[in-house]
Amino acid sequence: xxxxxxxxxxxxxxxxxxxxxxxxxxxxxxxxxxAEPSLAEQVQKVLAEKEELLDTLKRRQADYENYxxxxxxxxxxxxxxxxxALVEHLLPVLDAFERALAAHDEPAYLExxxxxxxxxxxLSDLLAKQGLVRIESAGKExxxxxxxxxxxxxxxxxxxxxxxxxxxxxxxxxxxVLRPAMVRVAAHPAPAGKxxx
Numbered sequence: 001x002x003x004x005x006x007x008x009x010x011x012x013x014x015x016x017x018x019x020x021x022x023x024x025x026x027x028x029x030x031x032x033x034x035a036e037p038s039l040a041e042q043v044q045k046v047l048a049e050k051e052e053l054l055d056t057l058k059r060r061q062a063d064y065e066n067y068x069x070x071x072x073x074x075x076x077x078x079x080x081x082x083x084x085a086l087v088e089h090l091l092p093v094l095d096a097f098e099r100a101l102a103a104h105d106e107p108a109y110l111e112x113x114x115x116x117x118x119x120x121x122x123l124s125d126l127l128a129k130q131g132l133v134r135i136e137s138a139g140k141e142x143x144x145x146x147x148x149x150x151x152x153x154x155x156x157x158x159x160x161x162x163x164x165x166x167x168x169x170x171x172x173x174x175x176x177v178l179r180p181a182m183v184r185v186a187a188h189p190a191p192a193g194k195x196x197x
Contacts, residue, residue, distance in 0.1 A: 135170035158186035
């Protein structure tokens, strides 16, 4: 190549470089190196993976908390069922104590009775601490959820549907009827004009 052409090319390149330098910044094309977009893409990819892993971790933690609560609840229910079964088996013992205390009211059995009363009170208090509550029946209105009617007594002395006697006590254990009370219920006599079939 002749030296004059080289000089002309150099002059053209210098003019282009000086024109690019004096041009306003927004008019300049910003040459982007080939490595920068791939680096930005890599950063975005890593950030997306991080978010995904954080979401997975949060879900796993929530699943673990739910599992832990469920196991704890099941353990509590199992323990509760075990206590309920024991209390249910002890109810006949409680009934036997009540019958024994009601049978002997004689002075000769006074000391014997005091011992029985003490044992009965201890057993009753222990069961109450576990959640056993006696159903109050006498004088209350008959409720089929809490009472089991054994007999209807025709009387006008008591309001119709009132429990007049408790034959066997009923019990509630943690808001659930363990055993309904066996009761006698008052029923008003039918008017003379009406007869029962």
